[in-house]
Amino acid sequence: MDVLSAAERVGFTKRDQTRFEGLEVGTDPQLPENAEELLAYCGVHPADRHAMLAARPDPDRDPEWWAITWALAGEVERDLDLALPSTGFRGWPAVPRSASPVGLFAPAWALLANLPRLRELHAQRGVPESVTAATVAALGGVMHTHRHIFGCAGVGLMPLWGPPLRFRGADYEIGRHDFTRTHMGLGDGVSGHVLSIHIPPTGRLDAQESEESVATAVESFERWYPEEPLAGLVCHSWLLDPQLGEYLRPESNIMRFQTRFDILPHLPPEDPTEGDRELMRLGLHLDVPDHQLTDEDLDNLPQDTTLQRAFVKHLRAGGHWYPRTGMLKTWS
Template identity: 30%
Template sequence: MDTAELLDWADIQASDRAETGSLLAAEPGPQVQAALRVLRRRWMEIGAPPPAPGIDELAWLHALLRFIPEQLEGYRGRGVPEAVARATLADIGRHVAISRTTNGHFGLETWKWLTEQASGTLFQLGRLHFHLIPGPAGIPGLRAGEKVLGMHIPETGPLRPGLVQESLARAVQFFGECFPEHPVRFGHCHSWLLDPYLARQLPSDSNIVAFANRFTRFGELFDAPGDAVYFTFRTRDMTKLAGLPRESRLQQVVLERIGAGGSWQAAQGYLDLPGVSSP
């Protein structure tokens, strides 16, 4: 697979193509080779711990791109449709663009997330990402060793309830066909969007409120002020909050709570997947 094909599969945006192409033009050095070994070792390993730090983010990007042919071969072995493969791999280009927005230069700050995307157990199915993971303790009725679908929200537009419902239905069908050895009954989300405070502050007809209300929360809340700022404004600089925009109600709520001395928290929740009944 040549460079142009790799860039197309990864959906690298025009503003990032020259630098990404230059990256691929170089021979893979020791760090890239080490990253490739990690990706191969983690393939189809459900619940693998995240890779340890020590490899440069651009080496991770180089490795992720070079891993695409192997990833596609693995997908074909599972019967993953090409459209799903393309939507999933497009997350590489999306995160390269996000990294430029966040830091002001070419890079891949979120390389750790993309190692999950490259594990063969995470897919974009419509509006949402679904990740086959070990079921966390605390979900009622969950059996020992049972897997669930971790749910994540890519930056691809409004979180409309109809799109979420369609995505859930697609996930049930997809994993039933491509991973029949791992029947799943529950979806799971761990996010600051499930912080109960958010639902109390946003309008009741908010897409975010509708999404959060799908879940039954369980477990403890954990402080995550940086998550709210990063995912709302794409910045990690907590020293310049006063200069951030307050155009949407979400932006206002995020900044007002921090300004008042509060802290955003992350919560866990589960939901029953549509059309799946308990044995």
């Protein structure tokens, strides 16, 4: 079965079906025999390990999800060790809410199938085992977040951007941040190699830990990828929205993080609610409804933290939140 037919049959939207265009199912795909060992290496909780092993796709029983799993796995293998182009990366779409347990774990199987290749690549590049383990532990983190938000095991109900990049060698977790190898593109083409800084939801954004993470990354990538001399470091995140300064103290970790960047001019998105959903999902770790947020939705949101209260107050005032892009001022 071809992957586009499979995506349509399991209920992906027309838009999400386009994400599978150009992907092919391998001729003889094989799931790893040591899957439980690999899942433990990825920091997956025993309960989620058990659930995933019970949802192992089968080509005869689950032909659609089998095709989707191996199309995604093939993409990761195809792009192994490649940096992101300046045009970026379109993440894997969330699976339909009606998906079976096999469907909820299909993207995870696609990632796990490539873990042995990734470990070989990291060893060849001189990446320490500790960095490899921290990088692929994103899989366990996503499963934890998925269970917290949706109340069920899996990874599929969340759009996946970072994990596919980690399992192809484009993204590495080093200390407090993870860093994506990518290109900076200007009007006349690619102008240099950059690292894109991300902030995993693993706790406080401590300023010293952040600075140490960046310094270690710069030194490490110079050794691991000498053919990619750095032209700068960039961050695109809701954390860089200057509007947060209207609600947070200047000495807060978020605002201190913002001051380290030159924030680029804002280009309004076609959908002004896009940033609201991103902050709700990534910053507040809440399930985002399919519809535009209503007053009733806002009434039901927790109001325990300053950020939670700021999120609701800003939307009630008619505003929106926007992810912004910034260039790190000092990094070498």
